[in-house]
Amino acid sequence: MAHFITFLLVLSLSLTFSLLPETASAQLRQNYYAKTCPSVESIVRNAVTQKFRQTFVTVPATIRLFFHDCFVQGCDASVIIQSTGSNKAEKDHPDNLSLAGDGFDTVIKAKQAVDAVPSCRNKVSCADILAMATRDVIALSGGPSYAVELGRLDGLSSTAASVNGKLPHPDFNLNQLNSMFAAHGLTQTDMIALS
Numbered sequence: 001m002a003h004f005i006t007f008l009l010v011l012s013l014s015l016t017f018s019l020l021p022e023t024a025s026a027q028l029r030q031n032y033y034a035k036t037c038p039s040v041e042s043i044v045r046n047a048v049t050q051k052f053r054q055t056f057v058t059v060p061a062t063i064r065l066f067f068h069d070c071f072v073q074g075c076d077a078s079v080i081i082q083s084t085g086s087n088k089a090e091k092d093h094p095d096n097l098s099l100a101g102d103g104f105d106t107v108i109k110a111k112q113a114v115d116a117v118p119s120c121r122n123k124v125s126c127a128d129i130l131a132m133a134t135r136d137v138i139a140l141s142g143g144p145s146y147a148v149e150l151g152r153l154d155g156l157s158s159t160a161a162s163v164n165g166k167l168p169h170p171d172f173n174l175n176q177l178n179s180m181f182a183a184h185g186l187t188q189t190d191m192i193a194l195s
Helices: 002-018 040-054 058-073 101-115 126-140 174-182 188-194
Strands: none
Touching: 040 058, 040 101, 040 126, 058 101, 058 126, 101 126, 174 188
């Protein structure tokens, strides 16, 4: 179990830093919200802890949500955007229909808790909340806690078509899987941990 948690940590960090090159140039940093929402880390951690106590499914659901979000358009929380009458969003693509509602619920509850603090309302991105929530579920499941650099912007575009070819399928062979993960800067070990 400890090895698996270490893989999750490495994977989470890899996703955070390797899948969003444009965000990396935006200079993610610790304490990004120090002036606008200094208690954001504890607010998110408390909301995630409360959700975790309700059901352990919170852990794999949140990690998988983060993975599906990062692999499509980078770690921008675009997987959370709802479909509209004129747009079928990422979350409604067939490859995302199996995402557990507990992952979405974790982010929604953490965002509600953050926005309940007047100085924080509409200041913290869902993308950052998802990254912090992923870190927190890893720690709650027995893995280490680690610092998350913040400053991601929420995606404004979410289309089901953008998911095509971006997520691994159950019928992929080893070469296809290795190729897909390598395109995101991830190793075969990372791929095995996620798969």
